[in-house]
Amino acid sequence: MRVKIVSTGRHLPERIETAADLAPRLGVTEDWILSRTGVARRHVSSESMAEMGARAARQALGDGPPPDLFINASGVPHQVLPDSSVYIAEALGFAGIPCFSIHATCLSFPVALHNIGALIAAGAYRRVLIVSSELGTRGRNYDEPESASLFGDGAGAAVVEPTPEGEQSAILGFELSTFPKGAGFTEVRGGGTRLHPQDPRTTPADNLFHMDGPGIYRMAVRRVPPVFNRLFARTGVDRSRVKFVITHQASGPAVTVVEKFGFRPETIVRRVEEEGNCVAASIPMTLAWVHQAGSLERGDLVVLCGTGAGLSILTMLLRW
Amino acid sequence: MRVKIVSTGRHLPERIETAADLAPRLGVTEDWILSRTGVARRHVSSESMAEMGARAARQALGDGPPPDLFINASGVPHQVLPDSSVYIAEALGFAGIPCFSIHATCLSFPVALHNIGALIAAGAYRRVLIVSSELGTRGRNYDEPESASLFGDGAGAAVVEPTPEGEQSAILGFELSTFPKGAGFTEVRGGGTRLHPQDPRTTPADNLFHMDGPGIYRMAVRRVPPVFNRLFARTGVDRSRVKFVITHQASGPAVTVVEKFGFRPETIVRRVEEEGNCVAASIPMTLAWVHQAGSLERGDLVVLCGTGAGLSILTMLLRW
Structure with a gap:
């Protein structure tokens, strides 16, 4: 695209x-x-x-x-x-x-x-x-x-x-997989029709964030590698050519674990120490940080990736 | 498409x-x-x-x-x-x-x-x-x-x-316009970060549906016709050729008013008496009802349309 x-x-x-x-x-x-x-x-x-x-x-x-x-x-x-x-x-x-x-x-x-x-x-x-x-x-x-x-x-x-004529910017690949078996790992159970705010069964904790970090980790280490492998197999790109890996800043350990998937540590952008996990805003905030720092050049290969509540796993390859 | x-x-x-x-x-x-x-x-x-x-x-x-x-x-x-x-x-x-x-x-x-x-x-x-x-x-x-x-x-x-080779099914046109001035006409104010379920300012009514029917009507009669006009101007289709108009079943009067926009009354599908307003499910339920009744033939022109909270106005033309 x-x-x-x-x-x-x-x-x-x-x-x-x-x-x-x-x-x-x-x-x-x-x-x-x-x-x-x-x-x-x-x-x-x-x-x-x-x-x-x-x-x-x-x-x-x-x-x-x-x-x-x-x-x-x-x-x-x-x-x-x-x-x-x-x-x-x-x-x-x-x-x-x-x-x-x-x-x-x-x-x-x-x-x-x-x-x-x-x-x-x-x-x-x-x-x-x-x-x-x-x-x-x-x-x-x-x-x-x-x-x-x-x-x-x-x-x-x-x-x-x-993309204007003569330029190369593109979405080169996109892979998303969702495993509902992991739905309970990351939840806000309230707010909708399941546990309506007015339902007497709804507890205060239901309206707040709940996470089972070890559960996510165990599922992710098994499920993430095939999603990356599909992305690079389908695009024919070697992951060593990726200049920046913009991962969801879920936590310090979650950003570090991306190194296991074959990327050079210096390509993995870390903002989690300074900004925490900003839910869906983490990926675009991190991308904008790299872009605004002047580090991105047109033609660079950029990976967007992460796990999300679901459990969903996403990898995406852009030519900037 | x-x-x-x-x-x-x-x-x-x-x-x-x-x-x-x-x-x-x-x-x-x-x-x-x-x-x-x-x-x-x-x-x-x-x-x-x-x-x-x-x-x-x-x-x-x-x-x-x-x-x-x-x-x-x-x-x-x-x-x-x-x-x-x-x-x-x-x-x-x-x-x-x-x-x-x-x-x-x-x-x-x-x-x-x-x-x-x-x-x-x-x-x-x-x-x-x-x-x-x-x-x-x-x-x-x-x-x-x-x-x-x-x-x-x-x-x-x-x-x-x-669409398989040799067949004609397609999305022929799509028009969507959103007017945030009408945001307050149709609301559930709670459930998110604005009036969080735990926020002491959140009232029971904030977690329930609120509607200003006359407000929607006044905005819609002014804003809907240009959206239909754009759809038919861009697709070059005459609206008299539309076989079924599948509108959001917002209310009895809201379905009836679609006649004002140049469609023959017998083409406007009504399910609101039997099923009420099923929010986002109304349009696909009504489409499925027409389809399962055997009334749709491949090649028929079908309009999907409606107003939604926002206020948003949508018109879409399909060749079935």
């Missing part, structure tokens, strides 16, 4: 909460947080996900024209109805621009990017904005210190256009 | 609740409900949206092979994380099939169909399952009789494949 990410945006709220700040609230030490999760600090927002998303979007849109399609690719919504795209669009002053949401948990951004690649290739749109914006800290369960010390708030955005 | 809906599925729960059954709970009469909403009866589920969705999906899949992609296109989730596709996939026994959700409120099904058209055209997938499943009755606010008497439960599904 001949599409090009023409610009990126990211927003981090001003207020920083360190592992030392958070530790007493969780009844653990700063060292415990650092050794388990690798998250030294996170940013915490006083704004809504829509306002944060609009900030990242404005940076990505810059002085360019408005998009002809906008997709929200966040894991947790602003509210149940309408979908969150509408509230980000409202904050951006859009009127009439088509909007909807793609929800693939922490992998929403690359899934949306793949859909956009197909829509642009089909000639349906010519300038598409994607935004992922997350208030991960609002779903923390303080009785579950390991998951509660992971999350941060933030937003990432990108603008995608058809 | 050369894609073909090869099969459809629909599920209606067994238990029926009539306007007469519901009226006392709302403090209104049966006639009041019938005249305002046109909903004579609705089906009410004791199963989850995932179980209902799986029933409709099994009917659509029939004896065929499993899909290579599954998209949940429902307006209200089973729970916040993972997205609902995972739970429908789990009920279907899928393992490894890629899954995600597209959320465009009541218009989720046609938006997903358009995405699928592009993905299939790009060669990314060859057999895609879409399911919309809704428990609208769980979000009813009994203090708001007009909206509370609209909703029903149900699920619809379809399987989409590339």
Whole structure:
């Protein structure tokens, strides 16, 4: 699919909460947080996900024209109805621009990017904005210190256009696999019709994030390698040629484990120490960080990858 | 986009609740409900949206092979994380099939169909399952009789494949416009990070459906005609040639008003009296009803259309 990410945006709220700040609230030490999760600090927002998303979007849109399609690719919504795209669009002053949401948990951004690649290739749109914006800290369960010390708030955005004649930017490959046997590993059980907020059976913990880290790890080490192997077999690309691996910043150990899948350690971008796990915003925020640091050159091979609640596994190869 | 809906599925729960059954709970009469909403009866589920969705999906899949992609296109989730596709996939026994959700409120099904058209055209997938499943009755606010008497439960599904050589099935046109000024007309304000279930400011009504029917009507009569006009101008098709108009079954008056947009009354399919407003499931349930009645022939022109929370307006033209 001949599409090009023409610009990126990211927003981090001003207020920083360190592992030392958070530790007493969780009844653990700063060292415990650092050794388990690798998250030294996170940013915490006083704004809504829509306002944060609009900030990242404005940076990505810059002085360019408005998009002809906008997709929200966040894991947790602003509210149940309408979908969150509408509230980000409202904050951006859009009127009439088509909007909807793609929800693939922490992998929403690359899934949306793949859909956009197909829509642009089909000639349906010519300038598409994607935004992922997350208030991960609002779903923390303080009785579950390991998951509660992971999350941060933030937003990432990108603008995608058809690749101009003579240029090489493209989505070269995309692989997604979902194993519902892992659905219970990462959950917010409330908020929908299963355990409605008004249902007397719904407990406070049901409305907060729950994670079984070892369960994810055991499933992922077995299920991830074939997904990478399919990506590189189908594209015919050697993974040693990849310049940057933008993985979901799930946790310190989760980013480190990507080394096992045949990538050189220096290609794996780490933001988790500084920003925590920003749910679906992690991938676009990390991509925007690399892009805005000036490290990406057109033609570079970039992998987007990660595991998400589901359990879903995604690998995607871009030529920048 | 050369894609073909090869099969459809629909599920209606067994238990029926009539306007007469519901009226006392709302403090209104049966006639009041019938005249305002046109909903004579609705089906009410004791199963989850995932179980209902799986029933409709099994009917659509029939004896065929499993899909290579599954998209949940429902307006209200089973729970916040993972997205609902995972739970429908789990009920279907899928393992490894890629899954995600597209959320465009009541218009989720046609938006997903358009995405699928592009993905299939790009060669990314060859057999895609879409399911919309809704428990609208769980979000009813009994203090708001007009909206509370609209909703029903149900699920619809379809399987989409590339159009074989020599056949003409296609998505001929697609138009979507979103006007966030209308966001407050149709809302469930709770369930996300805006008014989190645990937030002391969240009221019970925030977790239930709220609708400003006159507000939607005023915006829709002004905003819908240009969207239809664009569809028929761009496709070059005369709307008198459309055989079936499958509109979102928002309410009796909302279905009737489609006559104003230049379609012959006998082409507008009405299921709202029997099934109520099944949120995003209305469009695929209505499409499946027409298809399973044997009324659709290959080559027929079919319009999918509706307004959804946002306010979003969608029109789509298919050659069956």
